[in-house]
Amino acid sequence: MKKGVSVGFILAGVYWIVMSFSYGLWVMNGPGGGFMPLIGGILAVIFGIAVLIEAIKEGTSPSFDFKVLIPVGALLAVIILSKLIGLILSIAVYLFIWLKFYEKESTKLTILVTILCPLACYLIFVMWLKAPLPRGILGIL
Amino acid sequence: MGNVQLLLEGIGTALSFQNLIAAFAGAIMGLIVGAMPGIGSLAGVALLLPLTFKMNPTTAIIMLAALYYSNMYGGSFSAILLNIPGDSPAIMTSLDGYPMSRKGEAGKALFTASVSSFIGGTIGIIMLTFIGPLAAKWGLSFGPAELTWLIVLALTSIGWLIGDKPAAGLLATALGMMIATVGFDKALGQPRFAFGNVNLFSGVAFIPLVIGMFGFGQVIDMVVNRDNYASVSSKKLSIKESIVNKDEAKRIAPVAVRSGLLGTFIGILPGAGATMGAFLSYVTEKKIGKNKDQMGKGAVEGVAAAEAANNGAAMGAFAPLLSLGIPGSGTSAVLLGGLMMWGLQPGPLLFKNNPDFVWGLIGSMYIGNIICLIIAILSIPILMKVVTVPSSLMVPLISSICIIGTYSVNNSMFDVYLMIGAGVLAYLMSLADIPAAPLLLSFVLTPMLEMYIRQSFDISGGSLGVFIQSPISKVLCTLIILFSVTPILLKIFNKKPPVDMSEMDA
Numbered sequence: 001m002k003k004g005v006s007v008g009f010i011l012a013g014v015y016w017i018v019m020s021f022s023y024g025l026w027v028m029n030g031p032g033g034g035f036m037p038l039i040g041g042i043l044a045v046i047f048g049i050a051v052l053i054e055a056i057k058e059g060t061s062p063s064f065d066f067k068v069l070i071p072v073g074a075l076l077a078v079i080i081l082s083k084l085i086g087l088i089l090s091i092a093v094y095l096f097i098w099l100k101f102y103e104k105e106s107t108k109l110t111i112l113v114t115i116l117c118p119l120a121c122y123l124i125f126v127m128w129l130k131a132p133l134p135r136g137i138l139g140i141l
Numbered sequence: 142m143g144n145v146q147l148l149l150e151g152i153g154t155a156l157s158f159q160n161l162i163a164a165f166a167g168a169i170m171g172l173i174v175g176a177m178p179g180i181g182s183l184a185g186v187a188l189l190l191p192l193t194f195k196m197n198p199t200t201a202i203i204m205l206a207a208l209y210y211s212n213m214y215g216g217s218f219s220a221i222l223l224n225i226p227g228d229s230p231a232i233m234t235s236l237d238g239y240p241m242s243r244k245g246e247a248g249k250a251l252f253t254a255s256v257s258s259f260i261g262g263t264i265g266i267i268m269l270t271f272i273g274p275l276a277a278k279w280g281l282s283f284g285p286a287e288l289t290w291l292i293v294l295a296l297t298s299i300g301w302l303i304g305d306k307p308a309a310g311l312l313a314t315a316l317g318m319m320i321a322t323v324g325f326d327k328a329l330g331q332p333r334f335a336f337g338n339v340n341l342f343s344g345v346a347f348i349p350l351v352i353g354m355f356g357f358g359q360v361i362d363m364v365v366n367r368d369n370y371a372s373v374s375s376k377k378l379s380i381k382e383s384i385v386n387k388d389e390a391k392r393i394a395p396v397a398v399r400s401g402l403l404g405t406f407i408g409i410l411p412g413a414g415a416t417m418g419a420f421l422s423y424v425t426e427k428k429i430g431k432n433k434d435q436m437g438k439g440a441v442e443g444v445a446a447a448e449a450a451n452n453g454a455a456m457g458a459f460a461p462l463l464s465l466g467i468p469g470s471g472t473s474a475v476l477l478g479g480l481m482m483w484g485l486q487p488g489p490l491l492f493k494n495n496p497d498f499v500w501g502l503i504g505s506m507y508i509g510n511i512i513c514l515i516i517a518i519l520s521i522p523i524l525m526k527v528v529t530v531p532s533s534l535m536v537p538l539i540s541s542i543c544i545i546g547t548y549s550v551n552n553s554m555f556d557v558y559l560m561i562g563a564g565v566l567a568y569l570m571s572l573a574d575i576p577a578a579p580l581l582l583s584f585v586l587t588p589m590l591e592m593y594i595r596q597s598f599d600i601s602g603g604s605l606g607v608f609i610q611s612p613i614s615k616v617l618c619t620l621i622i623l624f625s626v627t628p629i630l631l632k633i634f635n636k637k638p639p640v641d642m643s644e645m646d647a
Contacts, residue, residue: 005573009312016319016334023326023333029603033326033333036591040318047315050308051573062572065365068565071357071540075561078544079554087548091541103533117538121545129195131549 002061006052013044086136092118151500164509167207175215182212187351191546198483203505211513213452217254230415230451233423237443248383254448255517261401261449262510265456276464280489285596290617292590309575317583340555347478349556353563356543361568363532397449404450408457418454419447471578474585
């Protein structure tokens with residue numbers, strides 16, 4: 001996967017270089033908005049190629065593990081659910097499902113964490129910091 | 142002396158009830174976060190940053206700074222007990238710490254680590270007390286051209302640090318630069334790389350990036366590489382059997398003092414952090430130490446060298462941060478982000494304009510360091526419990542803090558998506574062995590670099606001469622060339638670099 005990642009970063013660098021010209025490289029006797037993107041892009045291409053050569057020499061490297069999608073999906077689900085029941089309750093639901101069904105923790109521990117963690121979040125962020133967390137369309141918490 | 146007077150006032154500020162509690166809370170959290178395998182000071186400071194916005198800046202930084210340096214104490218715990226460094230500065234600690242605990246001397250290793258941390262930290266604070274104001278005075282003679290070079294120096298020494306694979310570190314630096322250029326440019330005020338998304342007009346926000354890469358990135362790593370976080374059976378330790386004897390104390394003291402000095406010096410350099418400090422001190426001790434043959438097999442000297450140095454470096458890193466506004470490491474980059482969000486402008490004028498803040502912080506370090514030592518030693522008997530918190534609990538808890546913490550800063554769900562994306566980016570980078578810390582550092586430094594280059598040209602009317610006019614510029618420029626050419630020359634002449642840095646990641 002090291003090869004794939006370095007190729008991706010090289011392409012990003014190329015994109016930054018191409019776009020930099022449209023932002024103006026030199027304006028009013030000084031570097032314009034495209035100057036820094038150009039330098040960043042060039043460096044990314046150069047060192048991206050260096051890393052790619054390294055990767056080809058090494059041969060094997062760790063491959064992409066689709067387990068990444070589990071925590072990512074879980075957080076996206078929390079965001080979507082928060083639109084309905086609010087962020088704090090969504091996190092409680094997430095904690096319960098994750099601990100009980102993914103980690104297979106004991107019911108006692110699961111319930112303890114499911115209650116204490118959102119409660120702490122509520123006290124710290126809502127009561128103390130007064131952050132207007134999303135309450136969802138049901139507006140419970 | 143004026144500084145002593147200011148320092149005493151600072152200690153007075155730090156001793157206020159509110160600030161004492163903040164230092165105490167920071168120290169305890171730092172120890173816990175440091176002791177848990179895999180979570181470093183960067184993630185700890187990043188996750189806590191949103192909590193500090195309602196505090197006054199002095200209290201906020203006292204808490205975060207305490208978290209940062211007590212993390213250096215905590216990082217040694219899991220290195221010694223489990224052979225898993227809590228964070229990268231503790232890598233060198235495990236070399237002798239773990240063999241010691243296999244010999245049944247875990248308690249002694251922990252005690253040595255705490256005392257050496259204290260000695261190294263104290264040396265670092267004393268040096269900061271005197272060097273900080275001097276550097277700030279010196280910093281006043283820095284114009285935009287000199288600052289440009291200083292930032293370039295910080296950026297190039299990142300690559301120099303990464304050792305035998307500098308390309309990966311420099312690629313991370315380039316990526317940080319690219320991400321930093323998203324959003325309005327200051328020269329013409331046009332949006333760059335926003336892809337038509339209004340949320341990106343003001344650029345990629347700092348907090349989601351940091352929390353994503355270091356908090357959520359950690360979560361992903363825990364889920365994917367579950368086996369690395371396996372817990373072990375616990376055993377009891379007591380303080381009584383941990384205290385070192387007279388002979389050992391005599392062996393530890395000179396090593397700790399030497400390493401503390403070296404570590405602090407390295408911490409002060411822009412771009413070089415605690416990991417580098419611990420590494421060089423350990424290598425030095427292995428070359429010149431009295432007990433060098435035993436190093437690596439469970440010698441107290443090894444633990445002392447690594448721990449004194451990484452604490453010294455953590456303190457030293459505050460000097461360039463406070464006096465020049467240039468962060469020296471990933472964690473101090475986060476602290477810089479914090480300073481700006483609390484409305485303070487780090488740089489030479491900080492000492493002049495906000496003396497109560499700066500000296501309150503420095504004063505609190507003297508007290509915080511003592512608090513850390515006491516808590517660290519008292520917690521030896523219960524440490525096993527902390528280092529074996531199962532990752533099954535940590536994953537959902539850290540994830541929850543990531544979401545709420547990120548959201549609450551700007552009340553923006555877009556930031557949360559950004560945070561998730563940053564976590565995935567960190568995972569992809571880890572697949573290619575690309576370190577994340579240089580990305581963060583260059584993300585913070587690039588906007589400053591862009592501004593200083595622009596200002597330099599505005600002053601000179603477009604002439605390049607401004608960059609080599611002053612003696613300071615010439616010195617910095619020479620240093621940069623030296624730093625970037627030395628590794629290449631060493632390779633060409635096929636000599637081994639003075640130190641082998643293959644095991645370092647940031």
